[in-house]
Amino acid sequence: MAQKPSIPKGTRDFSPSELAKRNYIFDTIKKQFELFGFQPIETPSFENSETLLGKYGDEGDRLIFKILNSGDFISKVDDVTYSSKKSSSIAPKITEKALRYDLTVPFARYVVMHQNDLDFPFKRYQIQPVWRADRPQKGRFREFYQCDADIVGANSLLQETELVQLYDTVFSELGLKGTTIKINNRKILSGIAEVIGAKNLLVEFTVALDKLDKIGEEKVKEEMLSKGISEQAIAKASPLFSMKGSAQDQLGQLKTLLSNSEVGLEGLKELNEIITMVDEIGLKTATLQLDVTLARGLNYYTGAIFEVAAPEGVKMGSIGGGGRYDDLTGIFGLKDISGVGISFGLDRIYLVLEELALFPESIDQSLQVLCLNFGEKEGLEALKLVSNLRKHGVKADLYPSAVKVQKQFKYADKRQVPFVILLGDKEMENGQFVIKNMKTGGQTILPLDVDLMDTSIWTF
């Protein structure tokens, strides 16, 4: 019995037209990555569980897709564990592999494994799908692409500056004007936690603070209280809730707040340097904005933190994010290697470009010339023409069978082919062919030996 076909929740098929648009984004990003000196690598779609687990927090672990072992895996679970019926105890015994959750951790693993072959500083880019067992929503899928660029083995803040520039360049190239690159520094957040006496609750503090623009000051304070942060601590941190104005103003305010925190002041200094450098270089269409509430969930960040927001008016989660992580490779045994990187969320960028109608019009043009088929002899002659066009880099095709001309024209129309060539027996006798412009409806007769690359024959 035929079953109704379906695909898993949170996954998608891509049509030729969708893929053309996706590839346009990929190509733009890739081009800039390479212009900025990054080299591509790829890693397997699945890793050993131990490589991934514990790197993204408890919440992250829950969202990792685990792969069931092969063979008779149940029989290898001891009776006590099995009868406990606890997924958390049984899972490690029946799954040893998991699907890639992001590109950063596999990259860290890659750097450690290949440390002797790499030339540091190593700049790599990676464009591959990742998988998360999340509940799908708008702009949230279970399978989606990340486009990452990271630099390892370079401590200079020039890297951060360059990455801001990279964001700006890519979004400008895509015609997406008015993006906001938010920047913060983990050390500032640590400093604040230290100053207010909530050093051991740093993660809780930042996670709550991160929600400020979404749920408001009151709710944030409530959440902090419920997480065990004292009233006095929250009161001390209160200048954060109303921090406004230019980057320099904010930096000034923070300087007062953090005057007793060494880490905090260091974070301020870093932030100031980056902002000054970006200022000096200038951005094309993006705005760099200091946002002290920007935290980001991943706790491996230690320095700068980035997040990119779509232009105002577009309802979409962040379309990119990144930051500096001083000790990511430390987990895998390689100390004192600093990394900094950014990520582009391909699928969300797609949705934003679609919403703002920013894809180039010609992107759907999969075929530039279609040659109609009038029979065996004529078809062969037409194929010669088509071959000649292809040789010159023109996307050309011959309709495969000599069906009714009307049907062939309809096909050309649907494929949005701008030019149609007619080569029937009449034309063959005279050594000519007819070329028709599908947009204007005009057509003209040309000799078969005309120079097809002479652009003047394509304008009528």
Next chain:
RNA sequence: GUGGUUGUAGCUCAGUUGGUUAGAGCGCUUGAUUGUGGUUCAAGAGGUCGCCGGUUCGAACCCGGUCUUCCACCCCA
């Protein structure tokens, strides 16, 4: 993982307190038009009403479950 929402023709959607044969627009096929598409006209094809079960004389409609969609949380690109 929590709470809600959605599913009817290829697509977008109607469908009366549960009652004969489930509709529209667009699209598709064919013809008007044996060498001219995008316009027009005519005809036609296409649906286990997401799936499983229950209530009922009778279910697209009511109830339960399940899958899917979208949304708010959690978290995140």
